[in-house]
Amino acid sequence: MKTLETQELTKEFPGVVALDSVDFNLEQGEIHSLVGENGAGKSTLVKILAGVYKPTGGSFTLDGKTMHFHSPKDSAEYIGVVHQERELVPHFSGYQNLFLGLEETKAGFLQKKTMVEKSKEFMKKYNLEVDFSQPANKMGSAQQEMLTILKVLFRNPKIVIFDEPTAPLNIEESEILFKLIHDLKSQGLTILYITHHLSEVLDLSDRITVLRNGKVVKTMENKGVKENELITLMISKKLENQYPKYDVDIGEEIFSVSNFSHNKSGLKNVSFSIKSGEIVGFAGLEGSGRSELAFSIFSGKKKDGGEIMLKGNSFVSKSPGDSIEKGLVMIPEKRREEGLLVQMTVKENLSLVHLGKLTKFGFIMNNQVRKFVNKAISKFSIQVSSPLQVVRTLSGGNQQKVSVGKWMGENAYIWIFNEPTQGIDVDAKTEIYKIMGDIAKKGSGVWFISSDLRELIAISDRIYVMKNFEIAGEFTPPYNDEEILTAMLGGKYSD
Amino acid sequence: MIDKKFNFQQLMTKFGTLLALALIFIFFSVFVQGFVNPRNLINIIRQIALLTIIAEGFTMCLIVDELDLSFANVASLTGVIVAGFIFSGMNPFLAIIITLLIGGSFGFGAGLLVAKVGIPSLITTLATGIIATGFIYAYTKGVSLYGEMPESFLALGRGSVGPIPSLVIIMAIIIIVAHLFVNNMKIGKYLQATGSNKIATKLAGINTDKYIIIALTLSSLGAAFTGILLTSKLGAANPEGASGFMMDTFAAALLGMTVLNKGRGNPFGTFIGALMIGILNNGMTLAGAPYYMQDITKGAIIILSVTITSLQAKRLEAK
Numbered sequence: 127m128k129t130l131e132t133q134e135l136t137k138e139f140p141g142v143v144a145l146d147s148v149d150f151n152l153e154q155g156e157i158h159s160l161v162g163e164n165g166a167g168k169s170t171l172v173k174i175l176a177g178v179y180k181p182t183g184g185s186f187t188l189d190g191k192t193m194h195f196h197s198p199k200d201s202a203e204y205i206g207v208v209h210q211e212r213e214l215v216p217h218f219s220g221y222q223n224l225f226l227g228l229e230e231t232k233a234g235f236l237q238k239k240t241m242v243e244k245s246k247e248f249m250k251k252y253n254l255e256v257d258f259s260q261p262a263n264k265m266g267s268a269q270q271e272m273l274t275i276l277k278v279l280f281r282n283p284k285i286v287i288f289d290e291p292t293a294p295l296n297i298e299e300s301e302i303l304f305k306l307i308h309d310l311k312s313q314g315l316t317i318l319y320i321t322h323h324l325s326e327v328l329d330l331s332d333r334i335t336v337l338r339n340g341k342v343v344k345t346m347e348n349k350g351v352k353e354n355e356l357i358t359l360m361i362s363k364k365l366e367n368q369y370p371k372y373d374v375d376i377g378e379e380i381f382s383v384s385n386f387s388h389n390k391s392g393l394k395n396v397s398f399s400i401k402s403g404e405i406v407g408f409a410g411l412e413g414s415g416r417s418e419l420a421f422s423i424f425s426g427k428k429k430d431g432g433e434i435m436l437k438g439n440s441f442v443s444k445s446p447g448d449s450i451e452k453g454l455v456m457i458p459e460k461r462r463e464e465g466l467l468v469q470m471t472v473k474e475n476l477s478l479v480h481l482g483k484l485t486k487f488g489f490i491m492n493n494q495v496r497k498f499v500n501k502a503i504s505k506f507s508i509q510v511s512s513p514l515q516v517v518r519t520l521s522g523g524n525q526q527k528v529s530v531g532k533w534m535g536e537n538a539y540i541w542i543f544n545e546p547t548q549g550i551d552v553d554a555k556t557e558i559y560k561i562m563g564d565i566a567k568k569g570s571g572v573w574f575i576s577s578d579l580r581e582l583i584a585i586s587d588r589i590y591v592m593k594n595f596e597i598a599g600e601f602t603p604p605y606n607d608e609e610i611l612t613a614m615l616g617g618k619y620s621d
Numbered sequence: 622m623i624d625k626k627f628n629f630q631q632l633m634t635k636f637g638t639l640l641a642l643a644l645i646f647i648f649f650s651v652f653v654q655g656f657v658n659p660r661n662l663i664n665i666i667r668q669i670a671l672l673t674i675i676a677e678g679f680t681m682c683l684i685v686d687e688l689d690l691s692f693a694n695v696a697s698l699t700g701v702i703v704a705g706f707i708f709s710g711m712n713p714f715l716a717i718i719i720t721l722l723i724g725g726s727f728g729f730g731a732g733l734l735v736a737k738v739g740i741p742s743l744i745t746t747l748a749t750g751i752i753a754t755g756f757i758y759a760y761t762k763g764v765s766l767y768g769e770m771p772e773s774f775l776a777l778g779r780g781s782v783g784p785i786p787s788l789v790i791i792m793a794i795i796i797i798v799a800h801l802f803v804n805n806m807k808i809g810k811y812l813q814a815t816g817s818n819k820i821a822t823k824l825a826g827i828n829t830d831k832y833i834i835i836a837l838t839l840s841s842l843g844a845a846f847t848g849i850l851l852t853s854k855l856g857a858a859n860p861e862g863a864s865g866f867m868m869d870t871f872a873a874a875l876l877g878m879t880v881l882n883k884g885r886g887n888p889f890g891t892f893i894g895a896l897m898i899g900i901l902n903n904g905m906t907l908a909g910a911p912y913y914m915q916d917i918t919k920g921a922i923i924i925l926s927v928t929i930t931s932l933q934a935k936r937l938e939a940k
Contacts, residue, residue, distance in 0.1 A: 425824070447826035456824065464824055467817040469884065478814055479825050485807045492805075532825065 136183030144170040146340040159327040162337035164577040177201035206283035220258035221245040268299035369584030372563040377402030386432035391418040392595040400571035407586030415595035453539040465529035473513040480535035523554025649904035669899035670788035678843015683886030685836040686816035687742035691750030692844035696863030699724040699848030704858035713774040724845020732834030778854030799888035
């Protein structure tokens, strides 16, 4: 019996179709895994089912009834979601988190004893051990995860969605989780499981659905399915000219990092190099240390070992400003939080970095700023109604171009692009690749971090794969997608 | 039709506060005798001069998205300090400079604590404000300072150039300087950038710590200058002399954020905010409204204006 069915479920964002006429279903009492590359539409689907997004087309039914969720609150009694980010109140104890919003009161007074007892009773049902008297932030990672799951189950849903649940867990903790998921199944719950770890998918699921570019590629029974079969289905074949690649003569090494360690972020003995004219890709899952590596070097965090050389000189930086002066710039990952002043104008954003050079006696020379800004707008083909347009009102792609364009005046040796194409439309992506190509052509090096393996393979002259805060592999063309994916995802237990 | 309505809405959010100012002005002109005559109008401007100056300093804090709760205490402290210097026979120019340095050091110290140690500005400036009050009572033992002051010092607060009071001239200069500083100078842009998004500004290579310290120092300098002018105006100094500026300064600067749809602190807006407060105070006093009615009205207007700003912000978010 189908408990959940979607009919041509579609979600469009400006410029992007995140979910394209998806027909998908869950059998009552099964464990169903959803796999696909970043941007394949997994999280969009989950967010629609959880009531976070409203679909722009199609519908879905629960036990034959068409549902219209307006908020996560509406969906919680039908579909429980165990999110990657745990939704716990840090200073609240276990039972307070469990009962959040459902507190038992008598004449307005909280009934602590009753709630603690009920919490313990409820926990027994699932053979779990959680210390309910502890505040959530004093709990270990696994305990927090269990509490999060209990909190979801406490709302008594029929379907439970797990979104990358093992990311913060070690192997033993993961085993406990898998056992719990099997227990839930045997109690009649339906499970939708989302993960990047294909070995988990094959171990756990009854059925598997592969998504690609917002569409369902295939739904299959988990019988004799192999990892590389899934990978082949996940990888999309896109048009060549979407990824412009310039012919650039690669020169000598201009940036090298040897045995770099930064204990606080967990980076261990990282070594890599970038040559003049080279685009060097950094692949890896979220939390593999790609961003932390770039951030800690760029922002001048004190290293715990290793050496960095830029243009033949030892590179020691105290702050982002210091790095920029020495010739290392970074376009940050979260453009709205880290890359842009969203309430300020395009003009103010584009001229921010360069302002010092457009100033006389401390006064801004408006004419020169205007010229500089207009040049940046045309060079990066940023679509604006006027330079005085507020950045917040631009599309994602144009915002990203502003985030890149503000570095125009700098003659940096190394440009870090951290997820530059995330959440922007195809045309804007292509233009970002062109910008990176132009930078390489001028003899600078590009340090290109991305979760989109397609673009990494198409654009990079060399690819490093990061895993567990270490370099897990280095690849050169012709690339073998499967090898890279294996280095990224590589069975969690196999090694 | 729809297009027109949309434009009207845009106009309202942009010029709403100015329109409200005009309406209040017209209301008092029609219903309150003696409101519109040149002497009263100059009087209003003179009455808001000190408020505007102290509020312009506070605006610098709002621009970097920090708060300063100490400015009124710092103004009171510098008021008694400069009085003490003058009574001791110190050269007025020197007295003013030293007093400004003392006042500015409060903001500088608070700025260091906020930027380098990471204590929220609300807490830091609450503490430095209390310390300032402590110094006042240590210095004055709680009594006002009276005595002879040289004309050269009194001219600052009491003099006039033709019909225009010197305080009004000083205020005008401060507004213009603050406006140019914030909008036409690099430091001003960096203050705005810091307040708009500290992380992004830092990652753009700008030392945001420095600009937070500058903003808090400017706030204290504005307060110190106000304290000096207040003593010059009164020819005496009271331990709590500037405490009345606290609420009106918040009101003026917050109202200022709504002017011209800026949604953030700006020197011109702060002047408009102070003007609104001044007109309300003056008009209601002339109309014989009881003092408490003035407070109630001012409070209501602040809520109204801040509501408009946050609704604007929400609408923009939704876009």
